[in-house]
Amino acid sequence: MDLQEISDRMEIADVVTRYTRAIDSGEWDRLDTVFTDDAQIDYTESGGIHASYAEVKPWLAEMLPAFFPQRMHTIGQVEIVFDGPDEAAVCAYFDNPMPLRDGQGGTTIVEIGGMYHHDVVRTPAGWRSRRLHEQVVWKRGI
Template identity: 60%
Template sequence: MDIAEISDRLEIAEVLTRYTRAVDEHAWDRLDQVFTADAVIDYTASGGVHDAFPTVKAWLAEVLPMFFRRTMHMLGQIEITWTDAERSAADVVAYFDNPMTLDDGSGGTKVAHFGGFYRHAMVRTPEGWRSRRLVEDIVWKRGL
């Protein structure tokens, strides 16, 4: 692995972190530094939408705060597989664990947990690495 590949891998990992922090902090405009304008996002495994990035961004901003007071993603085991010889595109899989708080129906709070894989198709753009496709793959959930 040369220094350029190490740099690409670190930059891709940073995009993943940027994604989870934007969602956790409800900083929806920061998702513009995660996804390409034409990206497609699939949240159907968790009961969400499957649509183009602008539609999903608006959906997240409207729906996520209605159900979940706080979320706190943790990522691990990031696998990056280059999909072209120029190393300008990659399939990226990251494990995630995401505890989320929600109203328990009696004025208190309960914790729900989702775990699974984020599957991104990443591309190098003039602005840096971006995701052109995200598929959320739920492996387990509890507390719902």
């Protein structure tokens, strides 16, 4: 592994971290540093939408706080497979426990575990995800 590949791997792993931190903190504009303008995002396995980044960003900002007032990802294994110098496939394991509003003033904890599949590309602004598929492997409390 040469220095360029090491640097690329670190930058790509940071894309995954920026994604989860933006979702968890509700800093929706931070997602602009994660996705390309033409990115496609698929949340259908967890009950969400499959749409362009331009459609998904406001949907996340509206829906997540309405149902899940707090969010906290844990990222595990991150596999990065390069397809040439400017493209890579990323698979990152995740665990995401969240309090879900119960409609009666309380919350119950739900948890989703799975894998984030990103197709990332090198852009003039750095590595960005042009496709995200959230694969749900298990759920608890739903």
